[in-house]
Amino acid sequence: MFKINKVHHIAIICSDYERSKRFYTEVLGFSVVREVYRTERDSYKLDLNVGDEYQIELFSFPNPPARTSHPEAAGLRHLAFEVDDLDVAVKHIEAHGIAVEPIRIDEFTGKRFTFFADPDGLPVEVVER
DSSP, X not given: OOOOOSOOOEEEEESSHHHHHHIIIIISXXXXXXXXXXXXXXXXXXXXXXXXXXXXXXXXXXXXXXXXXXXTSSSOOOEEEEESOHHHHHHHHHHXXXXXXXXXXXXXXXOEEEEEEXXXXXXXXXXXX
């Protein structure tokens, strides 16, 4: 048996590269590690730091197929990020014109959390530390 150490990266294919780049850098505040344009694929690849540990790879491809993206759909359920203060996070996200669901409390952990969507409708959760 082999040992998995940690999540290495999360890859997201977006439908509108510039809109998604703004969302992940300006709304969520992830810093850019590198951005490359791959001519042979007519595709951008943007590497983003998430804190000090994880990385998101944001891809653009011409005409990507649509994917069902509801929290209860089969496949990737959602992305979740920890924040220090959920109220501050919600105000910041809403200030960018993004609808945020009402804050809920996890019945098992007692932690507060909420959901919103990225520009392609991918569910994103923020959980208070």
